[in-house]
Amino acid sequence: MSGNKGNESLKKSLILLSERPEDKVFAEQVCKSTGLHLKTTAETEEAVQALSQDAHPVIFVDGSTEKLYTNFEESVGKTLGIFSEKVQPNAIHFLTDDEVSQAPFLAQSQILGNFVTRDPEDSIASGRHYGRIVKAATKGTPFDLSEVFQKDAKTQAIEIESVTHKQKTLEAVKAYLLAANWTPRTANRITSSVDELLMNAFYDAPLAAGLTSDATYPSLNLNEISKRANVTLRLAFDGVYFGVSVTDFYGSLDKGRLMKHIAKEFSKSEYKVKASSFNAGIGLSIVHQTGGSLLFMSQTNVKTEAMLFFKKTDKFKDFKRQFRFVSTQFYF
Amino acid sequence: MIQVVREQKGSISVYKLSGNISEDTHFDDVMGPSNPEMEINCKGILRINSMGVKAWIKYFQTCQKSGTKLNFSECSTAIVEQINLISNFTCGGTVESIYLPFSCLSCKTELSGLFKTEDLKKMKMNLPTLKCTKCSGKAEFDDIPEDYLAFLGQ
Numbered sequence: 074m075s076g077n078k079g080n081e082s083l084k085k086s087l088i089l090l091s092e093r094p095e096d097k098v099f100a101e102q103v104c105k106s107t108g109l110h111l112k113t114t115a116e117t118e119e120a121v122q123a124l125s126q127d128a129h130p131v132i133f134v135d136g137s138t139e140k141l142y143t144n145f146e147e148s149v150g151k152t153l154g155i156f157s158e159k160v161q162p163n164a165i166h167f168l169t170d171d172e173v174s175q176a177p178f179l180a181q182s183q184i185l186g187n188f189v190t191r192d193p194e195d196s197i198a199s200g201r202h203y204g205r206i207v208k209a210a211t212k213g214t215p216f217d218l219s220e221v222f223q224k225d226a227k228t229q230a231i232e233i234e235s236v237t238h239k240q241k242t243l244e245a246v247k248a249y250l251l252a253a254n255w256t257p258r259t260a261n262r263i264t265s266s267v268d269e270l271l272m273n274a275f276y277d278a279p280l281a282a283g284l285t286s287d288a289t290y291p292s293l294n295l296n297e298i299s300k301r302a303n304v305t306l307r308l309a310f311d312g313v314y315f316g317v318s319v320t321d322f323y324g325s326l327d328k329g330r331l332m333k334h335i336a337k338e339f340s341k342s343e344y345k346v347k348a349s350s351f352n353a354g355i356g357l358s359i360v361h362q363t364g365g366s367l368l369f370m371s372q373t374n375v376k377t378e379a380m381l382f383f384k385k386t387d388k389f390k391d392f393k394r395q396f397r398f399v400s401t402q403f404y405f
Numbered sequence: 406m407i408q409v410v411r412e413q414k415g416s417i418s419v420y421k422l423s424g425n426i427s428e429d430t431h432f433d434d435v436m437g438p439s440n441p442e443m444e445i446n447c448k449g450i451l452r453i454n455s456m457g458v459k460a461w462i463k464y465f466q467t468c469q470k471s472g473t474k475l476n477f478s479e480c481s482t483a484i485v486e487q488i489n490l491i492s493n494f495t496c497g498g499t500v501e502s503i504y505l506p507f508s509c510l511s512c513k514t515e516l517s518g519l520f521k522t523e524d525l526k527k528m529k530m531n532l533p534t535l536k537c538t539k540c541s542g543k544a545e546f547d548d549i550p551e552d553y554l555a556f557l558g559q
């Protein structure tokens with residue numbers, strides 16, 4: 074295993090299990106942002122050993138193929154046990170060339186915390202951006218959008234007291250983006266994604282928390298729900314990346330269900346949208362498929378903050394092809 | 406909110422939709438009962454959220470079941486995205502024409518051009534350029550053709 078020597082060994086480490094040069098460039102950038110000490114290996118056993126010996130390490134694993142993933146999972150199971158406290162999904166990051174829907178073995182993995190789709194064109198810039206996420210997550214305690222951006226951008230927070238204020242809030246988000254010179258199409262696209270996060274916070278979060286039920290949905294009184302609603306919207310823009318988050322105070326997010334929704338492609342004929350049932354599934358699937366990265370920070374029974382990150386581009390096709398990840402950070 | 410303007414073109418009832426479609430959209434109220442031949446003009450639809458998608462499917466599925474001939478025309482980019490993302494979005498109807506997004510190579514202005522679905526099929530992903538209305542520069546199609554025109558192959 075290669076790594077820096079000296080007092081670097083006292084630092085927390087980032088273990089990189091990959092042979093791909095672009096993953097090394099990406100991980101080096103993350104280390105620059107986080108101060109983590111990089112240890113690179115192509116040997117699964119060696120990476121898992123390091124996972125067992127280091128204190129609170131972060132690990133990046135090449136998950137490009139099912140075989141690579143299975144090797145890692147089996148080694149973790151044999152050496153540590155899947156449910157060992159050394160195996161922290163929050164700190165496990167799989168790097169792949171695919172989208173979530175194309176890698177079900179990762180999306181359904183019990184040890185998945187973070188799913189990163191590589192950007193082959195710019196590992197440096199994507200590593201720098203992702204470094205902020207890893208930095209916020211390595212603290213080991215819940216964090217919000219402003220902690221991801223830190224000094225790079227001023228974060229605005231807006232309290233939404235009722236679902237009836239949703240449309241007005243969405244128009245404000247769109248106006249904010251247009252004022253910051255985002256193109257009308259990207260502004261509309263991002264606004265739609267924020268709409269889905271708000272829908273989740275207002276309807277799906279209380280449903281998942283058991284406060285409402287599917288059966289009551291069609292006749293659900295909007296005011297009944299909005300009485301309990303207390304949702305915070307945060308916005309941040311550093312000139313390149315726009316971050317937006319929606320926080321609900323239920324903390325009812327279930328990772329398995331979340332990943333299932335995100336990985337579903339409603340464009341496939343086996344998934345038809347049913348008009349009768351209520352679920353946030355299509356919302357999250359659409360948010361993910363239409364660009365941007367997702368980060369779910371959940372503190373069980375306390376709060377869930379769903380964050381979205383979008384890179385500003387001149388062309389819409391570059392907006393769609395931007396570096397993306399789906400990250401879950403759960404605190405119990 | 407959504408606005409609907411209805412006009413009659415011979416035997417066809419034309420509905421011009423504009424605005425945003427969401428959980429507040431009640432299609433039965435704004436569109437009324439289905440007609441034997443309906444043309445849904447989607448030029449003015451800016452956004453549609455997941456609850457709007459459900460309301461849309463619920464209404465147009467009912468039309469489909471009652472034997473209505475459905476035709477979607479001048480579909481905005483927001484609607485084209487849904488047609489591509491959701492397999493049963495058009496509820497058995499035909500897509501007559503769509504807007505294609507373009508971006509000016511000189512001044513970066515976003516433009517859109519209306520194309521008939523039949524013509525797009527003939528073009529086989531070889532999309533033309535447009536002349537920018539602002540600076541007369543060249544504007545190129547600005548999306549990923551395989552994504553944006555995926556519905557043509559369905």
Ligand SMILES: [Zn+2]
Pocket residue numbers: 509510511512513514537538539540541542
């Ligand atoms: Zn121009």
